[in-house]
Amino acid sequence: MIDRISNLKGNERPLSEQAADQIQKYIIDHQLGAGAKMPNEFELAAQLNVGRGTIREAEKLLVSRNVLEIQHGRGTFVARNTGIVDDPLGFAYLGDEKRLLRELFQIRLRLEPWIAALAAEQATEEKLAEVMRCGENVEVHIHDMQNEENYLPADQKFHISIAACTDNRILPILIPVITYSVHLIGKLTVNRLYQETIDTHRKIMQALQAHDPDEASKAMEEHLRINDDLISSL
């Protein structure tokens, strides 16, 4: 089963890191998808010619990089959103959160109206149904809200579902990165734009269902501008 993992002895970096790199390469070369079961540590240790302790250490490193997921008693699996960690671009290290929020919105305003237009052109009915489901879920969260934080991850998923309507596989990966702002908005704002969010989300959904790229782009721009105005006033 494991045929491409080369003998690792005789190199300078810590064995556990080399083993981690090789395991990562194995997943990529074999195109193992999210949830695929990995060979057990005996097999990996034998194939990589290292001890089981090294494999365990390598697997821990890969868990911390969100490449693997260990399910106790069941085995080791390829993680969902493989290789993407929280805040993968280290935005938290930039400091000045108000400025960060404005910077993120500047980029969202450039990308998301365009993404909405692409989505209107390229969406399948199945993908559109997912957008509708996510949009409704945001409304449910806004209405049921016990505390603000519930609504923001649902909002992020709505924006991801729109990017997932395009033929570009990078866009739905990029959206969670540039909507990192959801972590910040909760911290920085008190007044929320509940009704405006519901209204502008609905406009976006209608434009997508009508497969109207211009309207989708305009509605997304309007939606983001309202948030951007709030942010500028912080």
Place this chain on the structure above:
Amino acid sequence: MIDRISNLKGNERPLSEQAADQIQKYIIDHQLGAGAKMPNEFELAAQLNVGRGTIREAEKLLVSRNVLEIQHGRGTFVARNTGIVDDPLGFAYLGDEKRLLRELFQIRLRLEPWIAALAAEQATEEKLAEVMRCGENVEVHIHDMQNEENYLPADQKFHISIAACTDNRILPILIPVITYSVHLIGKLTVNRLYQETIDTHRKIMQALQAHDPDEASKAMEEHLRINDDLISSL
């Protein structure tokens, strides 16, 4: 010195991961920049109320996340490009490299002409000088080239230096991500666009020096289109 690290005992996740999170939080809260020296493991162990073994394990996790750098005999330091690992968005896991290259260029064509226009408006003389230096460096690499791979990282730095002319701190972080394609182009292409690269880079530099946003945007679009045409023909 360490005042915000809370007592960690009595929680469920592995201690080393909790300790890693707390050390990360410490760096962010204290706004420690790249290269800042960390407290030694005795101090960290005492403050977090865990053993030195746990601290060492936590530090290893943070090295693998590119948050810390261990310099043997000197101590532990905050890493450059803190928290950003190679391929942070896991593009390598998507498969189909030709498609990936086209998808990345679609996004570059949306963002980089706009970035060039912002750069023309916002660049300081110091930042412009860095763009010129990076642009010249690309030409040196193209002329001296022993093998293709030398020129692509220099090209990537040129594009990053333009993004660094804008007031938006996220853009120069995003460029290396969406120019991940440099890893792919070398693998997938044989014919390179040496003279076209030199000519269109020069046009971009001239527009930036003239602080002409429209020309900068146009020149960047022309530059990327030439590459995009090559990619579409693969």
